[in-house]
Amino acid sequence: MADQLLFNPRTYDPAHFDPETRRLLRATVDWFEARGKRRLIEDYRSRVWLEDFLAFAAKEGLFATFLTPAPDAEGPDQRWDTARIAALNEIFGFYGLDYWYAWQVTILGLGPVWQSDNAAARARAAELLSQGEVFAFGLSEKSHGADIYSTDMLLEPDGEGGFRATGSKYYIGNGNAAGLVSVFGRRTDVEGPDGYVFFAADSRHPAYRLVKNVVDSSKYVSEFRLEDYPVAGEDVLHTGRAAFDAALNTVNVGKFNLCTASIGICEHAMYEAVTHAHNRILYGRPVTAFPHVRRELTDAYVRLVGMKLFSDRAVDYFRSAGPDDRRYLLFNPMTKMKVTTEGEKVIDLMWDVIAAKGFEKDNYFAQAAVEIRGLPKLEGTVHVNLALILKFMRNHLLDPVDYPEVPTRVDAADDEFLFRQGPARGLGSIRFHDWRTAFDACAGVPNVARFREQADALCEFVTTAAPDEGQSRDLDLLLAVGQLFALVVHGQLILEQAGLTGLDEDVLDELFSVLVRDFSGHAVELHGKESADERQQSWALGAVRRPVVDEARSARVWERVEALSGAYEMAP
Numbered sequence: 001m002a003d004q005l006l007f008n009p010r011t012y013d014p015a016h017f018d019p020e021t022r023r024l025l026r027a028t029v030d031w032f033e034a035r036g037k038r039r040l041i042e043d044y045r046s047r048v049w050l051e052d053f054l055a056f057a058a059k060e061g062l063f064a065t066f067l068t069p070a071p072d073a074e075g076p077d078q079r080w081d082t083a084r085i086a087a088l089n090e091i092f093g094f095y096g097l098d099y100w101y102a103w104q105v106t107i108l109g110l111g112p113v114w115q116s117d118n119a120a121a122r123a124r125a126a127e128l129l130s131q132g133e134v135f136a137f138g139l140s141e142k143s144h145g146a147d148i149y150s151t152d153m154l155l156e157p158d159g160e161g162g163f164r165a166t167g168s169k170y171y172i173g174n175g176n177a178a179g180l181v182s183v184f185g186r187r188t189d190v191e192g193p194d195g196y197v198f199f200a201a202d203s204r205h206p207a208y209r210l211v212k213n214v215v216d217s218s219k220y221v222s223e224f225r226l227e228d229y230p231v232a233g234e235d236v237l238h239t240g241r242a243a244f245d246a247a248l249n250t251v252n253v254g255k256f257n258l259c260t261a262s263i264g265i266c267e268h269a270m271y272e273a274v275t276h277a278h279n280r281i282l283y284g285r286p287v288t289a290f291p292h293v294r295r296e297l298t299d300a301y302v303r304l305v306g307m308k309l310f311s312d313r314a315v316d317y318f319r320s321a322g323p324d325d326r327r328y329l330l331f332n333p334m335t336k337m338k339v340t341t342e343g344e345k346v347i348d349l350m351w352d353v354i355a356a357k358g359f360e361k362d363n364y365f366a367q368a369a370v371e372i373r374g375l376p377k378l379e380g381t382v383h384v385n386l387a388l389i390l391k392f393m394r395n396h397l398l399d400p401v402d403y404p405e406v407p408t409r410v411d412a413a414d415d416e417f418l419f420r421q422g423p424a425r426g427l428g429s430i431r432f433h434d435w436r437t438a439f440d441a442c443a444g445v446p447n448v449a450r451f452r453e454q455a456d457a458l459c460e461f462v463t464t465a466a467p468d469e470g471q472s473r474d475l476d477l478l479l480a481v482g483q484l485f486a487l488v489v490h491g492q493l494i495l496e497q498a499g500l501t502g503l504d505e506d507v508l509d510e511l512f513s514v515l516v517r518d519f520s521g522h523a524v525e526l527h528g529k530e531s532a533d534e535r536q537q538s539w540a541l542g543a544v545r546r547p548v549v550d551e552a553r554s555a556r557v558w559e560r561v562e563a564l565s566g567a568y569e570m571a572p
Contacts, residue, residue: 003293003560003563003564005141005305005308005408006267006270006304007090007091007094007263007264007267007508007562008271008567008568009029009033009094009568009570010030010063010567010568011030012025012026012104013026013226014026014087016075016410017083017087017410017412018412019075020035020065020077020412021065021077021081021084021353021412021501024060024062024065024066025084025087025088025091025445025483026531027060027348028060028062028088028091029091031056031077032091032095033571034100036364036570036571036572037362037364037570037571037572039132040096040364040570041131041362041363041364041367042274042359043096043098043218044096044098044218044367045266045361047217047218048218049176049177049218049419050098050218052104052257053102054132054134055132055350057132057382057523058132059116059132059386059485061130061132062088062248063103063106063129063134064078064129064130064132064562065077065078065130065259066080066081066084066085066088067085067110067129068080068126068129068130068341069414069416069419070414070416071414071416072114072122072123073126074126076131078281079412079413079414079415080114080414080415080416080418080419080517081319081326081412081413081414081415082256082315082318082319082407082409082415082418083315083319085107085257086256086257086260086311086312086315087260087448088103089103089104089257089259089260089261089263089264090260090261090263090267092261092264093105093260093261093262093263093264093265093268094264094265094268094369095264095268096371097219097261097265097367097371097374097375098217098218098219100176100220100261100264100289101173101219101496102134102173102258104138104173104254105134105135105136105172105174105263105368105435106134106136106174106178107135107181107200107253107254108135108136108137108182108229108250108251108253108254108334109128109134109135109136109137109174109178109181110125110135110178110182111137111182111246111249111250111251111253111254111419112137112182112198112243112246112247112250113125113135113180113182113200113237113417114323115237115238115246115249115250115419115420115421116198116237116246117125117423118234118236120446121234121235124180124200125180125200128179128180131179133179133180134174134176134177134178134179135174135178135179135180135181135182135220136171136172136173136175136178136180136181136182136203137172137175137181137182137250137254138169138172138175138181138182138184138201138224139155139169139172139184139247140171140172141153141167141168141169141170141171142168142170142223143423145171146380147174148196148244148247149183151167151184151185151186152167152168152198153165153166153167153168153169153183153184153185153186153226154166154167154185154186154187154188155185155186155187155197155199155231156188156189157187157188157189157257158230159354160234161233162230162232163187163197163199163229163231164228164230164233165183165185165199165201165213165225165226165229165231166226166228166229166230167185167225167226168211168223168224168225168226168485169183169222169224170214170221170223171214171221171223171226172221172222172223173219173220173221173222174220175203175210175221175223175224175540176203176210176213176222177220177299177330178203178204179198179202179203180201180202181200181201181202181203181208182198182199182200182201182237182250182487183198183200183201183226184196184197184243184247185197185198185199190339191352193240193241193244194239194240194241195233195240196238196239196240196241196243196244197236197238197239197243197444198236198237198238198239198243198246198247199231199235200235200237201231201235203224204376205225206231207226207228207229207230208224208225208226209226209227210222210223210224211223211224211225212489213431215406217419223385224503241423243479244424245423245424246424247378247423248424249418249419249421249424249457251379251380252329252332252418252421252424253335253377253418253419254333255332255335255336255378255380255381255385255482256314256318256335256342258335258339258375258376258378258379259307259311259335259336259339259340260311261313261375261548262307262339262340262342262343262375263304263307263311263339263343263373263396265343265347265368265371265372265375266300266304266307266346266347266368266372267304268364268368268570269347269350269364269365269369269372270300270301270304270347270350270370270507270564271564271567271568272348272354272363272364272365272569273300273351273353273357273358273365274288274297274298274350274356274562274564274565275355275564275565275566275567276291277297277354278351278387278562278564278565278566279565281521287353288565290545293353294554294558294561296349296352296353297349297350297353297558297561298531298557298558298561299343299349299514299563300346300349300555300559301557301560301561302507302510302511302514303342303345303346303349303511303514304342304346304504304524305507305511306341306342306490306494306514307339307343309493309494309497309498309503310334310335310338310339310493310494310497311335311339311499313351313493313494313496313497313500314328314331314335314493315331315409315474315559316406316407316408316409317406317416318331318333319406319413319415320406320407320409321417321418322409322417323417325403326430327403327430327432327433329392329427329430330389330396330430330432330489331377331384331489331493332394332488333380333388333389334385334389334486334493336376336379336385337376337382337385337386337389337486338486338489338490339408340372340375340376340382341376341382343372343375343376344372344373344376345369346469347369350365351369356361363376364570365534383475383479386483386486387475387478387479387482388427388480389482389486389489390478390485391427391428391483392427392428392430392432393481393482393485394462395424395428395430395431395432395460396432396435396485396489397458397459397460397462397488398437398462398463399431400431400434400435400436401414401431401432401433402433402434403432403433408500410558428522435455435488435489436452436494438492438493438495438496438499438507439451439452439455439491439492439495441495441499441560442495442499442508445496445505445508445509445512446509446548446550447510447511447512447515447516447547447548448495448508448509448512449489450512450513450516450547450548451491451512451515451519451545453492453515453545454516454519454520454543454545455488457539457543458484458485458488459538460539461484461537461543464539465482465533465535465536466541467536468533470531471531471533474529474531476529476530476531477526477529477531477532479489480522480525480526480529481526483522483525484504484519484522484523484526484543487515487518487519487522489511489530489559490515491515494511495508506553506556506557507513507557507560509548509550509553510553510554512547513547513548514547514550516545517544517547519543519545520543520544520545520546521542523540523541523543524540524541526540527540527541557560
C-alpha cells in the first residue's frame with residue numbers, strides 16, 4: 001500500500017479541495033509526468049528559460065486562479081488561499097525548484113500590489129495575471145542586499161506629480177520577463193522613512209535595462225537598472241512608512257512558501273534513494289540490511305514527516321490570522337528556518353546512504369542535493385530568522401493566554417488579512433496559546449514525554465539562567481538558545497497536527513526520539529559557547545536526555561520506509 005504521508009503522483013488526489021483547485025493541481029502533476037524525467041533533467045542542466053511551463057500555466061489560468069485575491073477576481077475560483085498555494089509549492093518542489101522559483105517571485109512581486117490602495121495598479125496586475133504574465137520583487141541591491149534602510153534606488157520628483165527613477169536592483173527573480181516589477185526606492189527630496197516609495201515598473205520599458213542573470217540556472221535571478229525611468233502617479237503603490245511595512249509584510253507572505261518546496265524536493269529524492277538502496281546488493285545483502293543504513297533512512301523519513309506535519313498545521317494559523325491573532329508571525333519564520341534546514345538534513349542522511357549514486361546525471365537526486373541548500377538562504381538567512389524567533393520566546397514559553405481552537409483550514413476562503421497586516425512591529429507583545437496542551441494530549445508516547453522534560457527544562461532556563469545584558473549582545477550564544485526554542489515550537493505544531501490527522505503512534509514516537517537527540521545536541525553546543533556562564537553550562541548538561549529505545553517500534557517504522565522502494569519512479 002502506498003504511503004499516505006508522502007506525496008506520490010501515482011496516487012495523488014487532493015479531494016479535500018474544491019473541484020477547480022483539485023483539477024488544477026492534478027493537471028499540473030500530469031503535465032510534469034507527461035514530460036518525463038529525461039526532459040525534466042535536460043531542461044535543468046541546459047538552463048533553459050521556462051517558456052513551455054509558463055505557457056502551460058497561462059493556458060490553465062493557474063497563477064491567475066491561485067494568486068488573485070477575491071476582491072480583484074474575475075472568476076468564482078480566484079482567491080488567495082494559502083492551503084492550495086502550499087499544495088502547489090510541494091508539487092513544484094517535487095519536480096524542480098526552477099519552476100517553483102518563477103512562481104515564488106511572482107508571489108513576492110504581487111505582495112506590494114495587493115497591499116496597495118491603488119485600484120488602477122491592482123486592476124493592471126489582475127489583467128496581467130489573466131494573460132499568464134509573471135511578476136518580480138525589486139527589493140535587494142548588490143551593495144546592500146535586502147537592507148531596505150540603505151536603498152540606492154532614487155526617485156527624483158518630475159514636477160508633474162510623478163518621479164524619475166534611477167538605480168540598480170540585484171537578485172531579482174523573473175527580472176527578465178516580468179510584466180510588473182514592484183520596485184522599492186526612496187525620494188531624493190524627503191529624508192528618512194517618509195521618503196520610501198514602492199512603485200510598479202515594466203521590464204519591457206526602454207528605460208528598464210536588464211544587465212544579466214547573476215546565477216547559472218534556469219532561474220532568472222536578474223540584475224537590472226532603471227535609468228531615468230518615468231514613474232507616473234498611477235504607478236505608485238506605497239509611500240513613506242507604508243512602503244517599508246509593505247516590504248516586510250510581503251516577505252512574511254513569501255517566506256512561508258519555502259517550507260513546502262523543501263518538502264517536495266525531499267519526497268522525490270526519498271523515492272529514488274530508498275529504491276536504489278533497497279535494490280543494491282553489497283557483500284551479498286541489500287544495502288538496507290545494514291543497521292546504520294536503516295537508521296539513517298528511518299531518521300530521514302520521520303524528519304520529513306515532521307516537516308509536513310509542522311507546515312500543514314502552520315497553514316491553519318496563517319489562514320486564521322487577524323489583528324488580534326498574530327501567532328503566525330512566529331510560525332512563519334519557523335517554516336522558513338526550521339523546516340528548510342530539516343530538509344537539508346533529510347537529503348544529507350539519504351546521500352550518506354546512496355553515496356556516489358547521488359551525483360549521477362540521470363537522477364533527480366543530484367539536483368535535489370544542490371537545490372535543497374538554497375531554501376534556508378532565501379527570504380532571510382537562518383540566522384536572521386532565528387533572531388526573529390527569539391523575540392517570541394518568553395511569551396510563548398511562560399505567558400500563555402486562551403485562544404479559540406484553530407481548526408484545519410482547507411476551506412475555499414480568501415486569506416484577505418495577509419494583505420492588510422498593518423505595521424511591521426510589536427512582535428514582543430504577541431501572545432500564544434499554551435504549548436503544553438499538545439504535549440499533554442500525547443503524554444503516553446514515550447519520546448514525547450522525554451522531550452517534554454527538555455521543554456520544561458528550557459522554561460527553567462529562561463527564568464533562572466537566561467542571558468544577561470552583556471550576553472544579549474552575543475548573537476552566537478543567543479542563536480544556540482534559539483535552536484532549543486525552535487525545537488519546542490516545532491514539536492508543538494507537529495503534535496497538534498498529529499492529533500488532528502491520527503498519525504500512527506509508532507511514527508510519532510520515532511520522530512520524537514530524533515527531536516530528543518537534537519535537543520541534547522544543541523544543549524551540548526550551548527555548553528561549549530565561550531560566553532556561557534557556569535549556570536548555563538550546568539543547565540545545558542542537565543538538559544541532555546537519551547531517547548526511549550524500542551527496537552520493535554523502530555522495526556515497524558522501518559517497514560514503512562522499506563515500502564517506499566519502487567513506490568514511485570518518474571516515467572522516462
